[in-house]
Ligand SMILES: Cc1cc2nc3c(=O)[nH]c(=O)nc-3n(C[C@H](O)[C@H](O)[C@H](O)COP(=O)(O)OP(=O)(O)OC[C@H]3O[C@@H](n4cnc5c(N)ncnc54)[C@H](O)[C@@H]3O)c2cc1C
Ligand code: SF4
Ligand code: SF4
Ligand code: SF4
Ligand code: SF4
C-alpha cells in the first residue's frame with residue numbers, strides 16, 4: 026500500500042512531540058547508518074536505529090509502535106557519540122519510549138522483576154531501564 | 161639523386177634493463193658496426209641522460225657523422241630529444257631517426273632473448289636503409305594572426321573573450337542571440353552563496369561592450385571556417401549580411417540546453433510541472449510579486465512542491481547515461497529559495513544520490529536538507545499526474561522501504577543538461593569532433609582537456625560537458641590561456657615531414673582528396689594536379705598510400721625508402 030505523504034503527516038503532533046521531547050532536529054539525520062552499525066543491541070532489533078530515525082522523519086508512528094526496537098535500546102549512548110551529524114539518537118529513542126509510557130503502557134516493571142534477574146543484569150541495562158520509567 | 165658518402169652512427173640504449181635485459185646490446189653493436197655505411201656504433205645505459213647525449217655529440221663531431229640512428233624507446237618519447245642533440249652540433253635533425261627496440265621489441269619478447277636480439281638488429285638495419293634516403297628538412301614557418309574568435313556569448317565565451325582581450329590581443333565574439341549572458345542570465349541566484357548572477361554578469365557584459373580589443377557580433381553565427389592554426393578565415397553571418405574575418409585561434413563555447421520534456425513521458429504536459437530553468441525564472445527577484453512564488457496554472461502560492469532530480473540523467477534506457485553534475489546543487493538552492501519565500505511551504509526532493517563535490521557545496525546541501533519544511537526522499541519517481549487542482553506523485557523511499565504518494569501543487573524537474581542541437585553542425589564547420597551525445601570532444605580527457613584535436617581550436621564551458629559556473633569559468637580561462645600562449649610565440653613552426661605531389665606524375669584523378677582527414681588536399685583545376693596545403697598536412701601518410709600513380713609522396717617516408725626497408729626487414733631474424 027502506498028503511504029500518503031503530506032505536510033499534515035510531516036507536521037503531525039507525533040513528529041512535533043518527538044522533536045520537542047528529544048530536543049533534536051530530526052532532519053539533521055542523513056541516513057548514513059553509523060548508529061546502527063555500532064549499536065550493541067542491533068542484532069536483536071526488528072528495525073535498526075537509523076530506520077527508526079527515518080520513520081520518525083516520515084511521521085510513521087504506527088510502524089514504530091509495532092516495533093520492539095525502542096525497548097531493546099539499552100541507552101548506551103554509542104550512537105549519540107558516533108553520529109556524524111550530532112544527532113542524539115538515544116534521546117530520540119527515549120522520547121519514543123516516553124510517548125508510549127505517557128499512555129500508561131509500561132514495558133519494564135521493576136517491582137515485578139525477581140531479585141536474581143536484577144542482580145544478573147548489567148548495570149547499564151538497569152540504569153537505562155530506570156530512566157525509561159523515571160524521566 | 162646523387163649518392164652521397166654516408167657516415168652513419170648507431171646509438172643503442174639499454175634503458176636500464178628494459179632493453180638490455182632482453183636484447184644483447186653488445187652483439188647488436190658488434191654486428192651493426194659491420195653494416196655498410198655504419199662508421200660508428202656504441203651502447204649506453206641511458207642514452208637520453210646528459211652523459212648519453214654528450215656521447216652522441218662527441219661521436220657526431222669526431223667521426224663526422226652524416227646521419228644517426230637512435231635505437232631505444234618509442235619516437236613519441238625521445239625523438240625530439242635526440243633530434244635536438246643533432247641540431248646542437250650542426251647535424252640536420254631530420255637526419256636522425258629512431259629505431260624502436262623497446263615497445264616493439266624488448267617488451268613483447270621478454271622471454272626470448274635470441275629472437276629479440278635478431279629483431280632489434282633487423283629494426284636498426286631498416287632504419288639505416290631509410291636514413292640513407294632521408295632529406296635534410298627545415299620546419300615550415302606559417303603565419304600567425306594574433307586575433308582570436310570566440311563562439312558563444314554565455315559566461316564561458318565572455319570569460320574567454322575578456323581574458324584574451326586583457327592579454328592585449330583582439331577578439332571577435334560571436335553570439336547567436338540578441339544579447340550576451342546565456343543561461344546564467346535566466347538564473348535567480350547562484351549556489352552556494354546565493355549571490356545574484358546579475359551582480360557579476362552585468363559588469364562583465366559592460367566590460368565586453370566597452371572593451372577596445374573586443375568586436376562583438378550579436379544575432380550572428382559562424383557560417384564557414386577554413387584555414388589552419390595561425391590563419392583561419394571565418395565567414396560570419398549577421399542576419400542577411402556575411403562578414404569575413406582573419407583570425408589565428410578559436411575558442412568554442414556554444415553552451416548547453418535542457419533535455420526536451422517530451423523525451424520523458426512519465427511527466428505529462430502540465431502547466432504546473434516545470435523544468436529547472438522555468439522555475440529559476442519564477443524565482444527570480446524581478447518576477448516575484450510581493451515576495452510570492454506563484455504557480456503557472458492559477459497563480460496560487462504552492463504550499464507543497466516536489467522537486468524531481470536526475471530527470472533524464474543517469475538513465476541510459478530513457479534519457480542520458482551521464483550525471484548532469486549541476487542539478488543536485490541547483491535543486492538544493494531552489495528548495496532554499498522556495499522555503500524562504502513560502503514560510504509555511506513544504507518541499508519534497510526525490511533524489512537517487514547527492515553530488516556536491518566542490519568547495520562549500522556539501523555544507524550548503526546539508527544546511528538545506530536539514531531545514532524545516534524540507535524532506536529529501538530517496539527514490540526515483542514512477543508517475544506524476546493531475547488530480548483536480550493537485551498533482552499526485554508516486555514514488556518510493558528506499559530508506560524505509562515504503563512506496564509513497566505525495567500530493568503537491570507544483571513539480572519541478574531537474575532535467576538533464578544536453579548539448580545544444582546546433583553544436584553538432586558548428587563542430588562540423590570547425591572540423592572538430594563531438595561525442596555520442598553531441599558534446600565537444602577534447603584532445604585528451606586528462607592531459608589536454610581544453611584543446612580540440614584540430615590545432616588552434618579550443619573548448620570552453622558546458623558545450624563540452626555539464627558544468628556549473630565556477631567550472632565553466634575555469635575551463636574558459638584555461639582555453640584563453642592556451643590562446644595567449646599560442647599568441648606569445650614569434651612565429652609558428654610546422655613539421656616539414658608532409659606529403660607532396662610530383663606534378664609530372666600526378667594525373668589529377670583526385671583519389672587522394674577524400675582520404676585526407678585534415679582536408680589538406682585540393683585539385684588545381686588549371687594544372688589538373690593535386691595540391692597539398694602543407695600547413696594543414698599532419699603527415700599521416702594516407703594519401704601517399706592511396707595514390708595509384710605514386711605521385712603523392714611523403715617526405716622522409718617515400719616509397720623508395722619503404723621498399724628499401726622491406727628489402728632488409730626480412731633479414732632472417734625469424
Ligand atoms: C536550472 C539551472 C540552474 C543553475 N543554477 C546554477 C547555479 O546556481 N550556480 C552555478 O554555478 N551554475 C548553475 N547552473 C549552471 C549554469 O547555468 C552553467 O554553468 C552556465 O550557464 C554555463 O555557461 P556556458 O557559457 O557554458 O553556456 P550557456 O549559458 O548555454 O551560454 C552559451 C551561449 O552561446 C550561445 N550560442 C550557442 N550556440 C551558438 C552558436 N552556434 N553561435 C553563436 N552563439 C551560440 C548561446 O546563445 C548562449 O548565449 C544552472 C543550470 C540550470 C539548468
Ligand atoms: S548516525 Fe546519525 S546521521 Fe547516521 S543514520 Fe544514525 S542518526 Fe542518522
Ligand atoms: S543508545 Fe540504544 S540505539 Fe543507541 S547504540 Fe545504544 S542501544 Fe543502540
Ligand atoms: S547532479 Fe544530482 S540530480 Fe543531477 S544528474 Fe547528477 S545526481 Fe542527478
Ligand atoms: S599525409 Fe595525411 S594529412 Fe598529409 S595530405 Fe596526406 S592524407 Fe592529408
Ligand code: SF4
Pocket residue numbers: 661665666667668669670671672673689690706707708709710711712
Ligand atoms: S591520387 Fe595521386 S595522381 Fe591522383 S590526384 Fe592525388 S596525387 Fe594526383
